[in-house]
Amino acid sequence: ETGVTQSPTHLIKTRGQQVTLRCSSQSGHNTVSWYQQALGQGPQFIFQYYREEENGRGNFPPRFSGLQFPNYSSELNVNALELDDSALYLCASSVGTSGGDTQYFGPGTRLTVL
Amino acid sequence: AQKITQTQPGMFVQEKEAVTLDCTYDTSDQSYGLFWYKQPSSGEMIFLIYQGSYDEQNATEGRYSLNFQKARKSANLVISASQLGDSAMYFCAMISPRDSSYKLIFGSGTRLLVRP
Numbered sequence: 001e002t003g004v005t006q007s008p009t010h011l012i013k014t015r016g017q018q019v020t021l022r023c024s025s026q027s028g029h030n031t032v033s034w035y036q037q038a039l040g041q042g043p044q045f046i047f048q049y050y051r052e053e054e055n056g057r058g059n060f061p062p063r064f065s066g067l068q069f070p071n072y073s074s075e076l077n078v079n080a081l082e083l084d085d086s087a088l089y090l091c092a093s094s095v096g097t098s099g100g101d102t103q104y105f106g107p108g109t110r111l112t113v114l
Numbered sequence: 115a116q117k118i119t120q121t122q123p124g125m126f127v128q129e130k131e132a133v134t135l136d137c138t139y140d141t142s143d144q145s146y147g148l149f150w151y152k153q154p155s156s157g158e159m160i161f162l163i164y165q166g167s168y169d170e171q172n173a174t175e176g177r178y179s180l181n182f183q184k185a186r187k188s189a190n191l192v193i194s195a196s197q198l199g200d201s202a203m204y205f206c207a208m209i210s211p212r213d214s215s216y217k218l219i220f221g222s223g224t225r226l227l228v229r230p
Contacts, residue, residue, distance in 0.1 A: 044220075100164070
């Protein structure tokens with residue numbers, strides 16, 4: 001069984017640029033959630049996709065957007081990058097959206113904005 | 115508001131000894147779930163253990179057990195027989211049916227260092 005994978009591993013961008021991060025969910029999982037983890041903090045929920053539809057969103061501005069594809073893989077897009085967007089971006093997949101469905105995380109993408 | 119509090123920024127434990135990592139939570143929901151994740155320096159969040167709010171027994175997974183005290187709103191992680199590979203950040207997280215997304219709410223984490 002293949003776990004959650006993310007690409008790229010590391011990324012360096014400059015302010016104002018746009019970035020796309022990718023996530024492949026674990027086999028059999030139809031739900032993908034994205035989290036942002038700033039240095040020294042716990043992850044913060046960005047949004048979740050369930051069967052290609054956004055299924056909840058955290059307190060992030062609209063320049064954070066996403067997609068989920070028919071194979072349940074997902075993208076996180078960030079426009080007009082700011083220095084504070086520098087963080088580890090984690091993707092998690094789960095079988096469904098109920099409270100008991102464990103979210104399994106990928107290795108993350110470390111984004112640095114200069 | 116829902117909140118997870120981890121009051122121990124850092125902990126030391128001697129190899130082969132047991133250690134308890136504290137977690138308290140705040141919620142007005144009756145139904146919720148509590149999770150512990152381990153985050154090594156590589157960054158990946160590794161699922162360790164889950165406790166549902168209606169589970170009467172404390173959850174156990176190998177060397178990990180969750181000391182669930184509902185009245186106190188605490189969900190402490192106990193690691194028995196610590197190993198050097200247990201050195202990592204540990205995060206307590208909560209999930210509740212506030213909205214359809216069942217997002218995880220994380221605490222600030224505890225850094226555990228296992229001494230040989």
